[in-house]
Amino acid sequence: MEKNTTATLDGAQTIFQWKGFAGFKRSLPLALQHVVAMIVGCVTPALVIAGPGVANLTSAESTLLVQSALFVSAIATLLQLFPLFKRIGAGLPIIMGTSFAYLPTLQAIGIEFGISAIFGAQLIGGIVAVLVALIIKYIRRFFPPLVTGTVVFSIGLSLYPTAIRYMAGGGGSPTFGSPMNWLVAGVTLLVVLTLNHYTKGFVKLASLLIGMVVGYALSLCLGMVNFAPVAEATWVSLPKLLPFGIAFPPTAIISMVIMYVVNSVQSIGDISATTTGAMERQPTDKELAGGIMGIGVVSVFASFFGGLPSATYSQNVGIITVTKVINRIVLAMAALILLVAALIPKVSSALTTIPQSVLGGATITVFASITMTGMRLITSRKMTYRAISIVGLSVALGQGVTAVPGALSGFPSWVDSVFGSSSVVIATLTAVIMNVILPKDKEDLEEE
Numbered sequence: 001m002e003k004n005t006t007a008t009l010d011g012a013q014t015i016f017q018w019k020g021f022a023g024f025k026r027s028l029p030l031a032l033q034h035v036v037a038m039i040v041g042c043v044t045p046a047l048v049i050a051g052p053g054v055a056n057l058t059s060a061e062s063t064l065l066v067q068s069a070l071f072v073s074a075i076a077t078l079l080q081l082f083p084l085f086k087r088i089g090a091g092l093p094i095i096m097g098t099s100f101a102y103l104p105t106l107q108a109i110g111i112e113f114g115i116s117a118i119f120g121a122q123l124i125g126g127i128v129a130v131l132v133a134l135i136i137k138y139i140r141r142f143f144p145p146l147v148t149g150t151v152v153f154s155i156g157l158s159l160y161p162t163a164i165r166y167m168a169g170g171g172g173s174p175t176f177g178s179p180m181n182w183l184v185a186g187v188t189l190l191v192v193l194t195l196n197h198y199t200k201g202f203v204k205l206a207s208l209l210i211g212m213v214v215g216y217a218l219s220l221c222l223g224m225v226n227f228a229p230v231a232e233a234t235w236v237s238l239p240k241l242l243p244f245g246i247a248f249p250p251t252a253i254i255s256m257v258i259m260y261v262v263n264s265v266q267s268i269g270d271i272s273a274t275t276t277g278a279m280e281r282q283p284t285d286k287e288l289a290g291g292i293m294g295i296g297v298v299s300v301f302a303s304f305f306g307g308l309p310s311a312t313y314s315q316n317v318g319i320i321t322v323t324k325v326i327n328r329i330v331l332a333m334a335a336l337i338l339l340v341a342a343l344i345p346k347v348s349s350a351l352t353t354i355p356q357s358v359l360g361g362a363t364i365t366v367f368a369s370i371t372m373t374g375m376r377l378i379t380s381r382k383m384t385y386r387a388i389s390i391v392g393l394s395v396a397l398g399q400g401v402t403a404v405p406g407a408l409s410g411f412p413s414w415v416d417s418v419f420g421s422s423s424v425v426i427a428t429l430t431a432v433i434m435n436v437i438l439p440k441d442k443e444d445l446e447e448e
């Protein structure tokens with residue numbers, strides 16, 4: 001009897017350790033918790049890119065893009081948990097998924113050059129991320145919280161039109177702007193907000209998923225769901241090589257490279273939050289470099305299989321820091337669940353039947369959260385006149401130039417393509433340059 005009690009205690013403790021296996025009964029619910037927290041965020045960028053107004057993909061192609069998003073997220077997570085050659089991957093409890101941070105740039109590239117250009121630019125961006133990993137300790141000082149916060153804030157702001165467009169029914173929809181679309185979006189948003197503020201534990205964690213289920217159910221009742229793609233999809237399918245082709249427009253590459261540099265540095269925040277919150281230590285230089293290199297290598301891999309850029313998922317970082325469950329087998333099980341879903345097109349096609357008004361009602365809270373995360377980073381230090389100048393001018397130029405069609409029409413076409421289509425690119429470059437050239441305050445010198 002005493003021996004069994006000891007074994008139980010040891011098994012329970014294993015989930016709080018990096019290595020070991022605590023058994024399926026204890027590990028599976030914790031793995032499912034991670035999947036629930038990230039599944040909506042993982043597939044939504046793919047649905048946005050596939051939708052009308054961007055890539056305009058068919059139902060079958062949309063299913064394939066969602067399938068690829070799940071497949072790449074699973075591979076990326078496994079690589080971070082089990083580093084390749086002990087260098088590619090952080091070797092830390094990290095969940096990876098398709099990143100919203102790249103979405104404004106991906107939309108701009110898709111609209112102007114087509115979806116094949118997204119994967120070409122992503123391939124080059126992934127290579128640049130690998131290079132960033134090799135020199136990360138030398139360039140971190142160019143991206144203090146003030147700069148990264150400004151970039152994240154700009155990303156959030158630039159995503160609002162996407163959310164509103166989806167809440168209204170999606171660009172090109174014959175029912176765009178109809179009360180029915182706004183009803184579905186409003187109910188979805190109301191459920192998400194209610195669960196976020198009046199519940200806790202698993203229900204709060206799954207608020208996005210539950211909100212979308214309720215919105216989806218309402219859409220069914222209103223006859224807004226088309227199940228034809230599910231009927232047409234096969235049960236099992238392996239990822240395809242170059243399913244959407246690949247192209248390398250120079251202006252698309254420049255935009256994506258800038259985003260990869262910024263997001264590589266930004267991922268340091270999630271990695272550091274994971275180790276300090278759940279492991280009570282700072283990440284080593286090797287872990288940081290390995291994590292960023294893993295992101296770069298997976299991006300190169302994903303560009304050949306139709307997967308969009310991936311990044312560390314903050315919501316899963318939150319789960320890990322709260323529960324202290326860092327066992328790599330638990331997180332690997334979450335990755336394997338994603339992998340199984342990716343290999344079953346019926347699952348991926350079912351996700352593509354979600355009405356765009358449901359997606360809009362759910363994701364506007366995500367975009368608002370991204371914006372406020374940027375705000376928190378910005379205000380994490382004293383707002384001096386220098387800081388106000390950097391943030392204010394960067395956001396003003398980024399949002400202003402892209403809000404005025406033709407503002408750069410007098411320049412060569414490549415200038416308009418790089419700077420006129422993505423507010424994030426302008427905001428990033430402005431923030432980095434101003435942070436370098438403006439005289440530093442006492443607080444900035446202490447930060448260095």
